[in-house]
Amino acid sequence: MDRIVVGMSGASGIAYGVRLLEALREQPVETHFVATDSAQLVHQHECDGDWADVEALADVVHPNNDVAASIASGSFRARAMVIVPCSMDTLGKLAAGVNDNLLTRAGAVMLKERRPLILVPRETPFSHIHIENMLRLSTAGAIIAPAAPAFYNRPQSLDDNVNFIAGRVLDLLGFDADLFARWEGG
Secondary structure (H helix, E strand, C coil): EEEEEEEECCCCCHHHHHHHHHHHHCCCCEEEEEECCCHHHHHHHHHHCCHHHHHCCEEECCCCCCCCCCCCCCCCCCCCCEEEECCCHHHHHHHHHHCCCCHHHHHHHHHCCCCCCEEEEEECCCCCHHHHHHHHHHHHHECCCHHHHHHCCCCCCHHHHHHHHHHHHHHHHCCCCCCCCCCCCC
């Protein structure tokens, strides 16, 4: 069975990551989850429910301080990794090659192994430094997919926008899920 690593860091938009984990439960994939302490704090502020409910969506949960976890090694066979939301702190560490926790180590492993690493930054506006870090990561093989929902699908709720972003990430992972209305042409 394929494995997908899902990471969350402390940017606004935790709902995107939660929805992705929910949608991946419907796919033939084993999910491995790692999150920063800041992600948990953002969850407390932005979302209803317990953090344990988020962790329960994953097949395997790894503590962020466990840099010896399976996902920290290139020999761990994961199809891809998504960090959603991806804070500018995490993005900057990845761009600089700083692997000071499991989330950044697992992301660095994906880059060195030339496996898909999808980063979903949720920040606005981007500073020059943010843009340079995104360019550096894109050049290294990461996919930068900002949490920028569309409006051609005429969203009626925040859930519609969350589903759009989660659905686009699923597209990048190669999964077919009907989470949003697709563009059909003019």
